[in-house]
Amino acid sequence: MQLTEIRVAGFGGQGVILSAIVIGKAASIYENGFATMTQNFGPEARGGACSAQVILSDSPILYPYVTRPDILMVMSQEAYNKFGPELKPNGLLLIEQDLVRVSNISAATRVFSCPATRIAEGLGKRMVLNSVMVGFFGAVSKALGVEALRSAIADSVPSSFKELNLKAFDQGHDFGLNKLTGEPVRRDLEDVMTTINA
Amino acid sequence: MNADPRGVLSGTHFLDGDHACCEGALAAGARFSAGYPITPSTEIVERFSSRIPTVGGTFIQMEDELAASIAIQGAVWGGAKAFTVTSGPGFSLMMEHIGYAVMTETPCVFIDVQRGGPSTGLPTLPAQSDMMQARWGSHGDYSLIALSPNSPQECFDLTITAFNLSERYRTPVMLMMDEVVGHMTEKVVIPEADKIEVEPRRHTKKSPAEFLPYEPAEDGVPEMVHAGEGFRFHVTGLTHDERGYPSMTPQTQDKLVRRLRSKIDGANRQIGLYEAEGLDDAEVVVVSYGITSRVAQRAIELARVRGIRVGKLRLITVWPFPEQLIRTLAKRVTAFVVPELNLGQVVLEIERSAGSHAHTISVPHAGGNVHRPEQILDAILEAAK
Numbered sequence: 306m307q308l309t310e311i312r313v314a315g316f317g318g319q320g321v322i323l324s325a326i327v328i329g330k331a332a333s334i335y336e337n338g339f340a341t342m343t344q345n346f347g348p349e350a351r352g353g354a355c356s357a358q359v360i361l362s363d364s365p366i367l368y369p370y371v372t373r374p375d376i377l378m379v380m381s382q383e384a385y386n387k388f389g390p391e392l393k394p395n396g397l398l399l400i401e402q403d404l405v406r407v408s409n410i411s412a413a414t415r416v417f418s419c420p421a422t423r424i425a426e427g428l429g430k431r432m433v434l435n436s437v438m439v440g441f442f443g444a445v446s447k448a449l450g451v452e453a454l455r456s457a458i459a460d461s462v463p464s465s466f467k468e469l470n471l472k473a474f475d476q477g478h479d480f481g482l483n484k485l486t487g488e489p490v491r492r493d494l495e496d497v498m499t500t501i502n503a
Numbered sequence: 504m505n506a507d508p509r510g511v512l513s514g515t516h517f518l519d520g521d522h523a524c525c526e527g528a529l530a531a532g533a534r535f536s537a538g539y540p541i542t543p544s545t546e547i548v549e550r551f552s553s554r555i556p557t558v559g560g561t562f563i564q565m566e567d568e569l570a571a572s573i574a575i576q577g578a579v580w581g582g583a584k585a586f587t588v589t590s591g592p593g594f595s596l597m598m599e600h601i602g603y604a605v606m607t608e609t610p611c612v613f614i615d616v617q618r619g620g621p622s623t624g625l626p627t628l629p630a631q632s633d634m635m636q637a638r639w640g641s642h643g644d645y646s647l648i649a650l651s652p653n654s655p656q657e658c659f660d661l662t663i664t665a666f667n668l669s670e671r672y673r674t675p676v677m678l679m680m681d682e683v684v685g686h687m688t689e690k691v692v693i694p695e696a697d698k699i700e701v702e703p704r705r706h707t708k709k710s711p712a713e714f715l716p717y718e719p720a721e722d723g724v725p726e727m728v729h730a731g732e733g734f735r736f737h738v739t740g741l742t743h744d745e746r747g748y749p750s751m752t753p754q755t756q757d758k759l760v761r762r763l764r765s766k767i768d769g770a771n772r773q774i775g776l777y778e779a780e781g782l783d784d785a786e787v788v789v790v791s792y793g794i795t796s797r798v799a800q801r802a803i804e805l806a807r808v809r810g811i812r813v814g815k816l817r818l819i820t821v822w823p824f825p826e827q828l829i830r831t832l833a834k835r836v837t838a839f840v841v842p843e844l845n846l847g848q849v850v851l852e853i854e855r856s857a858g859s860h861a862h863t864i865s866v867p868h869a870g871g872n873v874h875r876p877e878q879i880l881d882a883i884l885e886a887a888k
Contacts, residue, residue, distance in 0.1 A: 326688065329517055329689075333517060334515050334516075339690070340690070341687055341688070342517075342687065342688040342689070343683070343686065343687050344686070367797045367798065367801040368798055369683055369794065370873070
């Protein structure tokens with residue numbers, strides 16, 4: 306596990322903080338590495354863009370803050386506008402496909418999109434979109450093992466929602482694997498905006 | 504003795520420093536807390552208030568910090584282990600009662616999750632600017648103990664240490680956290696209860712007829728009894744003799760105040776916790792504590808890559824100050840570099856202890872963030888010139 310700086314951002318209520326907790330837990334508890342998670346407090350964290358940062362490493366983490374994320378996972382346009390510019394030029398950008406339009410981006414950035422909200426709605430609960438995104442993150446970034454992430458989800462959500470969140474994770478993960486291999490996505494999950502623009 | 508398993512949440516967790524601190528208090532045996540919750544310390548008592556009904560104990564949200572800081576002392580004299588939690592503005596209000604705890608030798612723990620000041624300052628952002636206040640904030644001559652954790656794991660571990668030291672020396676102990684450590688989340692391992700050492704109260708074995716409430720044992724610390732146990736005792740902030748009766752003479756004052764100081768200062772070796780690395784051949788030593796020590800570590804590594812012999816001294820115990828250690832080091836190093844999230848507080852002690860033997864370079868920061876490692880590196884390079 307090389308030093309990886311991750312920022313997760315979106316609206317308050319999308320489960321941004323929980324996503325970061327799951328990633329940190331997977332790394333530090335289930336993969337025996339080190340993880341430090343911080344979140345933005347203060348007036349800027351109330352409503353609007355909500356953000357959490359996780360640093361993963363195989364040695365103890367010293368500096369606690371993320372400065373130039375290697376991975377940026379964003380679930381709202383406002384969060385993208387705010388945090389997009391700080392992504393490393395060759396970084397990995399993961400976006401909620403229907404909520405974020407990417408612009409002014411370095412050609413070296415690898416961008417992957419996932420309709421996490423629609424997948425979550427398909428499962429009957431929009432609130433599990435964060436678990437979809439974490440699954441998508443796991444598949445595309447390969448920063449952490451699937452089992453570590455699944456264990457961290459199972460351990461972090463209320464037991465009555467465990468199965469649902471794991472299902473959401475698996476669907477996000479499958480979607481990510483398909484993206485990587487270029488497999489066609491389900492027609493109902495195609496990028497609506499792209500289709501319209503085309 | 505071992506910790507009471509009811510309060511120990513054994514296992515591997517992913518917790519922030521505030522929550523870890525609460526678990527430390529529960530593991531240490533704290534069964535009473537009174538507070539007037541304030542950012543960035545709120546999560547400690549928030550968790551305590553939800554955990555304590557199942558563990559067995561009490562949390563009271565008081566009308567203000569004065570009330571909170573004295574309610575815990577009432578609980579201690581009633582037999583409980585107790586603590587309160589605050590940040591800058593609340594810490595200021597607690598000063599009078601910290602002095603009361605010193606004078607009445609009431610074992611208790613004050614947790615200050617430091618934020619930027621003065622006044623309401625930066626409620627959600629870090630500082631380490633209450634360090635001198637922790638040492639000197641209450642009036643009169645006294646010594647107390649202050650510890651400074653740099654990770655959620657240490658927030659757990661050192662909260663237990665704080666309770667243990669408070670019982671051992673019958674003194675208020677300050678746990679000087681900061682907003683970053685309080686709000687950062689990392690892995691925290693909580694051992695089984697039988698692996699956690701807990702200092703029991705120094706309860707007297709004497710009969711009520713023999714017992715003198717302020718008669719010191721050999722180490723200068725008196726034994727204790729609790730209200731309602733049939734002993735005659737008197738708890739007062741007035742200068743008192745060994746019977747606990749007010750005695751306003753220079754002789755009683757001299758004897759009492761010197762004992763209150765020497766029981767702490769004289770035990771510096773037992774109380775002092777430090778993390779040292781590369782001191783043997785160091786030309787420059789970076790002295791830091793709390794969150795700043797983690798940033799300093801990165802700066803030290805950057806400096807070593809450049810061939811500079813840099814040593815690290817992390818103060819886990821900040822008060823009592825390791826005067827002798829700095830004095831010894833000062834004779835063989837060129838300079839001390841002291842980064843702090845304040846405009847120069849603990850650096851004054853280092854300067855004083857080093858005297859003319861070594862330079863002392865302060866790396867101040869007004870708070871609101873942590874240093875950039877490069878700021879500390881620049882000071883190391885300057886010191887090594």
